[in-house]
Amino acid sequence: MPSSTVECGTSFEPVISRLIESCALKALFQPIVRLSDGAVIGHEGLIRGPAGGALESPVALFARAHDEELAVELERAAGKACIDAYFDGATNKDALLFVNYSAAAINSAPDRDALLLHADAKRLVIELTEQSRIPDLDVFAASVNAVRASGARFAVDDYGVANASLSLWAHLAPHYVKVDRYFIHGIAQNAVKFEAVKSMVSFANATGTLLIAEGVESPADLRIVRDLGIPFAQGFLLGRPSQTPATRVSESAAALLRSQQIAVYPATKHRRADVHESANQLEAMRIEAPTLKPEACNDDAVHLFNTLPSIHALAVVDSEGTPVALINRRSLMDQFALPYHRELFGKRACMQFANREPVSIERTASIETIATLLTDDEQHALSDGFIVVDDGKYVGLIAGASAVRAVTELRLEAARHANPLTFLPGNLPLGAHIARLIDSGVAFVACYADLDHFKPFNDRYGYWQGDAVLKAAADALSSACDPDGDFLGHIGGDDFLILFQSGDWYERISRAAGEFNEKVRGYYSTEDRAAGGIVGEDRFARQAFFDFVRMSIGGVAVRPGQLRAAAQLSKVASIAKQRAKRDTIGIVVIEFTGDGGID
Incomplete structure (x- = not known):
């Protein structure tokens, strides 16, 4: 074959035409x-x-x-x-x-x-x-x-x-x-x-x-x-x-x-609000309240609060429009309700009872920013609210109650897509996957898992330790899943649901439950491990002894084409879970029948 890289100075020997002519392709x-x-x-x-x-x-x-x-x-x-x-x-x-x-x-x-x-x-x-x-x-x-x-x-x-x-x-x-x-x-x-x-x-x-x-x-x-x-x-x-x-x-x-096995779609994070949406959300909460100068007196602040009863706070801004303090209505009015305080402090500068370190947020901030501030060290923002600024200049206020409401709505919406603690898919993705399983007519097993004696443990050791146990349960159940065919979701609290397509699902779930039940003992104190459990209140507020937290799993085997709606599965899975809680091993499997019953 002719050389393909013969060069002479900066010119090339015409190789392509020779390859075409010689049918070398x-x-x-x-x-x-x-x-x-x-x-x-x-x-x-x-x-x-x-x-x-x-x-x-x-x-x-x-x-x-x-x-x-x-x-x-x-x-x-x-x-x-x-x-x-x-x-x-x-x-x-x-x-x-x-x-x-x-x-x-x-x-x-x-x-x-x-x-x-x-x-x-x-x-x-x-x-x-x-x-x-x-x-x-x-x-x-x-x-x-x-x-x-x-x-x-x-x-x-x-x-x-x-x-x-x-x-x-x-x-x-x-x-x-x-x-x-x-x-x-x-x-x-x-x-x-x-x-x-x-x-x-x-x-x-x-x-x-x-x-x-x-x-x-x-x-x-x-x-x-x-x-x-x-x-x-x-x-x-x-x-x-x-x-x-x-x-x-x-x-x-x-x-x-x-194969009729359906794919598990990759999970998407809950969509964050973009800049324009965040701006619209803040605008809906923003209050256009009047301001005071630092040299204004307390009587001026009281007058504004009496004139505008819906205003929860007043911002104090300097001559350039930059916020320097925030006066909380309740704090100031409580002071002036005391005997002789109006006479003593009315003519004094309003900065006397003002918060000199108010929390300010930019007009373009997201709801997630407010959520972070509320959960950090800015707890006074719950009562004071936030000052809204545009490039550092005052443009209004946001009440703490409005901010909490917006953050709560955001968290609830996000939790429908993914649990905020374990980051596992929530109810909406679970429902979508069940619908795909039903439409495909594929055989699968739904395993409803929850933790026995979790509430007494949570009461005894606190939410931080309780959250650690929930994360450990999520890790154990995740290890039981084939990511290409098995779907694990976190319904809420200590309830999880796995939709298995793996043929060896029983061995997988048994191994996961055993590993968790062994690991969870490490979250108890030495004294409680030696005692074999803890003393706490039962559902009737009576003192009772509770064994170590244990994972109970109720499995529902669904044959091809049996299931018509997710509600049918939910009802039968709950029955299986209750039976598992009474079982010595903690794992019970029941068969779903075509009429919605169980065997």
């Missing part, structure tokens, strides 16, 4: 698989240079072609090589061939027409490569329409990177869009990639476009792609590029596709 084919049944519906044609040479890889090959200004000629030769090899040798006469072409090549009518003449157009899909720059989208759309008129189909390659944009998708209405491997590789562990691809699926459904996931290399990623509703995929897990077009996927890949 080799075609490879990677299968594209339909995920509903594992059928190979087509192949992407790939090109390689001379084996073992510097131009064997397509990246090096096309880089050299650009240097020699022969990129379009190389594309045309690569397309012809793929078409000749594919249509002469493919066993499946209905399989599609996807051929990569740049915008420049598609716009070049002679080159495009020559390519189409070599193929059964109805089996050909022209892929627009991601490197393509399209100066005039209307002109390019006319070229794409010419491709369609020939009977061939059109696809956008590597969507989500480079020039493959949403506007291009909307303007050209491709038959296929290939999702770039960047978004697919590791999607099972990456919530951001998951949400991005989920939005692509929604847009594809709205436009009638068929998606192809590129770069599928792991079973976990394959399950996510399939469950999101992407109809086709390609990648090393499904088949590597080969000179002979594959007619079927490997048995291991076929087994994965046959």
